[in-house]
Amino acid sequence: MISIRSFFNHSLIAFALVSVAAVLAQTATAATLTGKSGNVQVQISYEKPQEYQYKNVRLKIIRSGQTVLDQKLPQDSEYDRPVGDLLEAPENKLPVLDLDGNKEPEVIADFFTGGAHCCTYSLIYRYDSKSKQYNKIRHEWGNGGYRLRDLDKDGLPEFDSRDDRFAAAFTAYAASGYPLQIWQYRQGKMVDVTRRYPKLIANNVTELWQTYTQARQQGDDGKGFLSAYLADKYMLGQGEDGWQRVQQAYKKSDRSQFFAELRKFLRESGYIK
Structure with missing residues (x-):
């Protein structure tokens, strides 16, 4: 038979565990970067469990209301994170614009790998009208940007x-x-x-x-x-x-x-x- 004191102590422990879980859930934040050009909408979402830690970075590209690309992006490390438009304000805006004159907007996703002064890179997505898919390249900027x-x-x-x-x-x-x-x-x-x-x-x-x-x-x-x-x-x-x-x-x-x-x-x- 469980005593009242034992039950009370177990209840306190359970309450404490629930409280810690609640605090952790509150400190883990989610964020979304967005961009748009014409009928093309872009979203990058990620979770931030704690300061300087990022995970579940996900890119979604929508064309005329239809999702064409929705994938989790690889990260160099847990510090690797999207930064929006690399050197222009506002920081939470993704560049979506025609880079090569084919009347089709490209998507630029800029990332910072963390560290004292390194490194930045861009993922650039181009739409292929024949395959109806997006092709990607990665360009390294190193310590600088563009x-x-x-x-x-x-x-x-x-x-x-x-x-x-x-x-x-x-x-x-x-x-x-x-x-x-x-x-x-x-x-x-x-x-x-x-x-x-x-x-x-x-x-x-x-x-x-x-x-x-x-x-x-x-x-x-x-x-x-x-x-x-x-x-x-x-x-x-x-x-x-x-x-x-x-x-x-x-x-x-x-x-x-x-x-x-x-x-x-x-x-x-x-x-x-």
Whole structure:
């Protein structure tokens, strides 16, 4: 026979367990990002069991009221999460727009993998009218991101970004500089079109040299900015002039090693053709 005290104690334990479960249920939140263009509606939903933890990330694309795609998305880790429009407000809005001029809006789902300064990537979905399905590509942005800008005024946006291969390539991450990098989405692929925009490259060259000068005044050796500066100069067809200026600027004892490593890096990354 169970005593009144024993029953009371068991009841308290049961009540405590129910209370803990209720608190956990309350702290686990759900969120939805949305986007729309014409008859295309997009939703990304996910659960957030606790701070910096995300799971059950799910993408749904609806066309004219009919669900065409509804799938759980793979995550690099539990910290991997959708961030809406990567650099534009509002944060909970998904970009849905025509990227390649076929009168059909693409869907851009941007993600951040977590960490101090890395990494971001985009999943871009394109509708195939023949198969009536969506095909996907993944594009890595690294530490940086992009801005959608119609740089050539043709009615289609470009991805205005930077070459993240230069992050911490010759110096600490915080002291790194980056060449300009511009992408277009065409027929389901990302195409590097940076060299078509010499004025923008020239502007970046000027900014990099100014930043290099400021870094030197603050005691940094400036290698990170000089390397990016030289890459931009190569894209302008001014590699020889760029080398002369870099060699005149950098006089430290490791200059021969730095120049050799820089030349190899620029060749391997495609700046020196």
